[in-house]
Amino acid sequence: MIRIHTELAPAAIGPYAQATKANGFVFTSGQIALDPATGALVPGGIREQTVRICENLKAVLAAAGSSAEQVVKTTCFLADMADFAAFNEVYGQYFREKPARSCVAVKTLPKGALAEVEVIALA
Numbered sequence: 703m704i705r706i707h708t709e710l711a712p713a714a715i716g717p718y719a720q721a722t723k724a725n726g727f728v729f730t731s732g733q734i735a736l737d738p739a740t741g742a743l744v745p746g747g748i749r750e751q752t753v754r755i756c757e758n759l760k761a762v763l764a765a766a767g768s769s770a771e772q773v774v775k776t777t778c779f780l781a782d783m784a785d786f787a788a789f790n791e792v793y794g795q796y797f798r799e800k801p802a803r804s805c806v807a808v809k810t811l812p813k814g815a816l817a818e819v820e821v822i823a824l825a
Contacts, residue, residue, distance in 0.1 A: 706763035710737035711758040715812065720762045728766040728823045732779070733758040734815035743813050748785040751816045752792035760796070763823055770796050771825040778805040779818040789817055 706721035706728070714731065715722060721730040726746075734750035735744045736758070746753045763769055776797065780789060786805070797803075801821075811818050 707767045708761050710761035712738045721766050723766050723825050726825050727824050730762050730818040730821045732818040734818045748788045748816050750807045752789050756796040757824045768823040771799050773801040773807050773821045775822040777820050779808045781816050783807045
């Protein structure tokens, strides 16, 4: 098992790795819309936050030797299901291979984020 870390994505805000690589898979921790340079939540709404989330995931996957094209499953958490359509617009630009997905509404997310996404990908 290999722990993955890259400076191109936000540092973990708790006792966990950005991702773990094991048995031919990459398991990412959930990413919220933190700017890797500042550690602050990016300004804007669901579209801006989803772009940052996907860019963070892209960086973590690259550090693990994987990519969005190799993602087999995503789990998406939204603070408000009213953001579902706008979230999907941006999400679809990054996950063109249409991996399996779960998307649920949650009461709150860390740092007041509007969305969080975690992925499982082939290594």
